Amino acid sequence: xxxxxMVTPRPAREAVSNASPAKVAFGGVSFSYPGRQALSGVTLxxxxxxxxxxxGPSGCGKSxxxxxxxxxAEIGTEVKVEGRVTIDGQDVYAPGVDLVxxxxxxxxxxxxxNPFPKSIFENVAFGPRIHGASxxxxxxxxxxxxxRQAALWDEVKDRLGTSAMELSGGQQQRLCLARVLAVDPExxxxxxxxxxxxxxxxxxxxxxxxxxxxxxTVVIVTHNMQQAARVSDRxxxxxxxxLVEVDDTETIFTTPADRRTExxxxxxxx
Amino acid sequence: xxxxFVETIALALLRGTAFAVLxxxxxxxxxxxxxxxxxxxxxFLSATPTEGMTHGxxxxxxxxxxxxxxxxxxxxxxxxxxxxxxxxxxxxSSGLARVIRASVNNLAGVxxxxxxxxxxxxxILFIGRSIDRVRGGGLLFGQPAMxxxxxxxxxxxxxxIIVNTAEALTAVPRSHREASxxxxxxxxxxxxxxxxxxxxxxxxxxxxLSVSRGAGETAPxxxxxxxxxxxxxxxxxxxxxxxxxxxxxxxxxxxxxxxSYHIFIMATQSTDAAATRPIQYGTTLILVxxxxxLNLAAISLRVRYRRGLESR
Amino acid sequence: xxxxxxxxxxKAGTVPVVPGAxxxxxxxxxxxxxxxTFLRLNGFIAIAAILLIFIFLFKExxxxxxxxxxxxxxxxxxxxxxxxxxxxxxxxxxxQNPKYSLIPLLLGSFLVALPGTLIxxxxxxxCGIYLAEIAGKRTREVIKPAIELLAGVxxxxxxxxCLATLATFVQxxxxxxxxxxxxxxxxxxxxxxxxxIATMTDDALRAVPGYLREGAHALGANRWxxxxxxxxxxxxxxxxxxxxxxxxxxxxxxxxxxxxxGNAAQVTLNPFDSVRTMTATIAAELGAVPQxxxxxxxxxxxxxxxxxxxxxxxxxxxxxxxxxxxxxxx
Ligand SMILES: Nc1ncnc2c1ncn2[C@@H]1O[C@H](COP(=O)(O)OP(=O)(O)O)[C@@H](O)[C@H]1O
Ligand SMILES: [Mg+2]
Numbered sequence: 001x002x003x004x005x006m007v008t009p010r011p012a013r014e015a016v017s018n019a020s021p022a023k024v025a026f027g028g029v030s031f032s033y034p035g036r037q038a039l040s041g042v043t044l045x046x047x048x049x050x051x052x053x054x055x056g057p058s059g060c061g062k063s064x065x066x067x068x069x070x071x072x073a074e075i076g077t078e079v080k081v082e083g084r085v086t087i088d089g090q091d092v093y094a095p096g097v098d099l100v101x102x103x104x105x106x107x108x109x110x111x112x113x114n115p116f117p118k119s120i121f122e123n124v125a126f127g128p129r130i131h132g133a134s135x136x137x138x139x140x141x142x143x144x145x146x147x148r149q150a151a152l153w154d155e156v157k158d159r160l161g162t163s164a165m166e167l168s169g170g171q172q173q174r175l176c177l178a179r180v181l182a183v184d185p186e187x188x189x190x191x192x193x194x195x196x197x198x199x200x201x202x203x204x205x206x207x208x209x210x211x212x213x214x215x216x217t218v219v220i221v222t223h224n225m226q227q228a229a230r231v232s233d234r235x236x237x238x239x240x241x242x243l244v245e246v247d248d249t250e251t252i253f254t255t256p257a258d259r260r261t262e263x264x265x266x267x268x269x270x
Numbered sequence: 271x272x273x274x275f276v277e278t279i280a281l282a283l284l285r286g287t288a289f290a291v292l293x294x295x296x297x298x299x300x301x302x303x304x305x306x307x308x309x310x311x312x313x314f315l316s317a318t319p320t321e322g323m324t325h326g327x328x329x330x331x332x333x334x335x336x337x338x339x340x341x342x343x344x345x346x347x348x349x350x351x352x353x354x355x356x357x358x359x360x361x362x363s364s365g366l367a368r369v370i371r372a373s374v375n376n377l378a379g380v381x382x383x384x385x386x387x388x389x390x391x392x393x394i395l396f397i398g399r400s401i402d403r404v405r406g407g408g409l410l411f412g413q414p415a416m417x418x419x420x421x422x423x424x425x426x427x428x429x430x431i432i433v434n435t436a437e438a439l440t441a442v443p444r445s446h447r448e449a450s451x452x453x454x455x456x457x458x459x460x461x462x463x464x465x466x467x468x469x470x471x472x473x474x475x476x477x478x479l480s481v482s483r484g485a486g487e488t489a490p491x492x493x494x495x496x497x498x499x500x501x502x503x504x505x506x507x508x509x510x511x512x513x514x515x516x517x518x519x520x521x522x523x524x525x526x527x528x529x530s531y532h533i534f535i536m537a538t539q540s541t542d543a544a545a546t547r548p549i550q551y552g553t554t555l556i557l558v559x560x561x562x563x564l565n566l567a568a569i570s571l572r573v574r575y576r577r578g579l580e581s582r
Numbered sequence: 583x584x585x586x587x588x589x590x591x592x593k594a595g596t597v598p599v600v601p602g603a604x605x606x607x608x609x610x611x612x613x614x615x616x617x618x619t620f621l622r623l624n625g626f627i628a629i630a631a632i633l634l635i636f637i638f639l640f641k642e643x644x645x646x647x648x649x650x651x652x653x654x655x656x657x658x659x660x661x662x663x664x665x666x667x668x669x670x671x672x673x674x675x676x677x678q679n680p681k682y683s684l685i686p687l688l689l690g691s692f693l694v695a696l697p698g699t700l701i702x703x704x705x706x707x708x709c710g711i712y713l714a715e716i717a718g719k720r721t722r723e724v725i726k727p728a729i730e731l732l733a734g735v736x737x738x739x740x741x742x743x744c745l746a747t748l749a750t751f752v753q754x755x756x757x758x759x760x761x762x763x764x765x766x767x768x769x770x771x772x773x774x775x776x777x778x779i780a781t782m783t784d785d786a787l788r789a790v791p792g793y794l795r796e797g798a799h800a801l802g803a804n805r806w807x808x809x810x811x812x813x814x815x816x817x818x819x820x821x822x823x824x825x826x827x828x829x830x831x832x833x834x835x836x837x838x839x840x841x842x843x844g845n846a847a848q849v850t851l852n853p854f855d856s857v858r859t860m861t862a863t864i865a866a867e868l869g870a871v872p873q874x875x876x877x878x879x880x881x882x883x884x885x886x887x888x889x890x891x892x893x894x895x896x897x898x899x900x901x902x903x904x905x906x907x908x909x910x911x912x
Contacts, residue, residue, distance in 0.1 A: 075447070179449075
């Protein structure tokens, strides 16, 4: 049932810009919710230790695309998946895949910051705890390291015991990032992480993404074209569940190959 | 001008009606407190009815009410809470789960007397008599008993507990579950560490309300175990082997007196209902006080819990 | 074409984050399976218990038709003193020639439930509107708990109140022939369902989004106009559901009607007559019937009928709520 209308990225350019190996790869992925196909025949390589941006109009399947990597999309609903989604060559939908391990390796930041109604410390310690860390020293260390990485340590180090709900929106999102970093993932997914934030908080998150690229593979969904241009190395344009085009960010924003991409980034629709 | 006038009158009427309901509540409670307050003495609470239940106290009824309520809690609460956790957190939104949810919802509205019918027909005549037949040696299980009355009440409150618990669980934002899963937590880790801590107050509130509903019900136990008059307590003495000692234990196969049933009987079937009015009022006041305490606890818990939710 | 649905947690290799993690994960997996099985078992037991009620009730109820001709549940023939056959509609299950007409019981039930629901609707809906749209925070914090407390009063207590206080009051005020009659029962029942209707109305109206109110005010509507033209229409399905649920409760109420309506099974449309409802009939007779006999099954049939009626009412109410959710896109 592979879609014939599937648009494959132009192989020539792929080869040129794909210097680093693919960490995550989609091979002809179609994804359906009950009564609704969200992705059809998406083939896409996500290079390791790079930032890949996914852009496209609302409802085109961006969230589904990234949530299919850590298999969050299937929670609470029945789904049908065709094709292959692989991390380091391993199919994440293969029978016998350990979801816990998968999700430990693939962290995720959501559209709306969603700290648990627990203390700041407990939020960050949540991951290490469920993965078996119990020695107080280990936990303290992991929490501090993660909060520092998320550039939140200085703001909260004196009140680790207070509720995470008292933080501002931007701080909450950075806390969620720290929470992700504490489980030491390889891939970090971000689903419009700044859409609910003010410009200053957004800038801080973008700075953080800049630093993250050195150690992690980042996939970010964004509505904000400038943001995609600022933070990402590669950009993929999705429309109606199909991948229209993927290329180096610069190329996409200067000389897109597809007419629809051009229309979208110049604001003619979407 | 006219619009203004209509508005003023209409809003005043609405306010008036709301306060009328408040007034009715106060009148209802007030009449019971006025009638019953004078009767309540230590003796009334601690003694057994005497002289054809025209004098004495109501201790056996209080004791019976507490026993049957506890027994009902043991039978229904863990089962109901676990079933709700399964339905909300594991069964998801599949078609079957939806059907189950709808029927549980509807059962919460089935008349209590229907549960009484079920109790007699199923627990006593079907289960009880079957046990007796297998066991041989006369009627023991196949007759009204505390066990069956509690089981009937348990079936009655079960859907209520499930509905309340499910509501508390679904109030926990979906994003918190997703975040937990995204960190690699297993389902149970998510339930135990993320969902339950947030839903705990809600579950507790719902459970208390359900228990209070069960404790005040009369119709289901009319024929499943209540006794008109039973001066002795439903207690047996079990001998401990080799010691010669015996421990008293509540006997779930005995009949029992119960507050709400006692009120009903005294008010409608006693030989001189007018003469025993004070006893009726006193008993009613005790029952009201009992359910009041439970409800008050639940309401105050809920107020705190709602504040917590809103401050988020 | 390979198509796959979510697979179970398997045994793929894990990378330890922290020393000891692998061992813990292995152990955790068993625990996970065990807990899920345990919870599922609980779910199934609960559902089974609930299904049993259906099955058992109907199984016994349907057997009533084995010995009683279906027509007799409406009316039957009886010879009067001159040996002339007369059509009678009576519920008289004991005696040489038992009669099982359901008509007096149905009439009795509705003579209590309809006025009861009507009274409760007036007070409950008004109270709900007041709570949701008018009351300040302070008043709300007084009235809301009071209503919740009223909802928690056991029905036997309200029955007792009707019997001991309200009945005399009604008789003195209206000069009715019978001290205990359908109207006293209806008043008592309305005390039970006012909280139901008020709470659900409150919930339904508070679910109406604020921008609708703002829109109405911005167009120059005053509070009353906003309520009647915008808020109540938007929450109408919720109100219908509240009233239906109230009516379901009224039909199923047992102790109050048993204590307050006089319990005379007669064919009447006068709400000030003594009546006997379906629920009261079961409650009054089940204790004395020989099990497995004709009357025993007839009572189960009455129970089944009650079950079906309330179930349908609740179902319609639930559909109404779902409809409102959809319309308001909640
Ligand atoms: N749980 C779900 N069940 C059914 N349909 C869904 C579900 N989640 C998303 N969809 C549908 O799939 C399509 C893609 O959604 P999504 O991936 O969230 O888009 P985007 O993030 O690009 O806005 C949408 O049409 C949406 O309605
Ligand atoms: Mg999205």
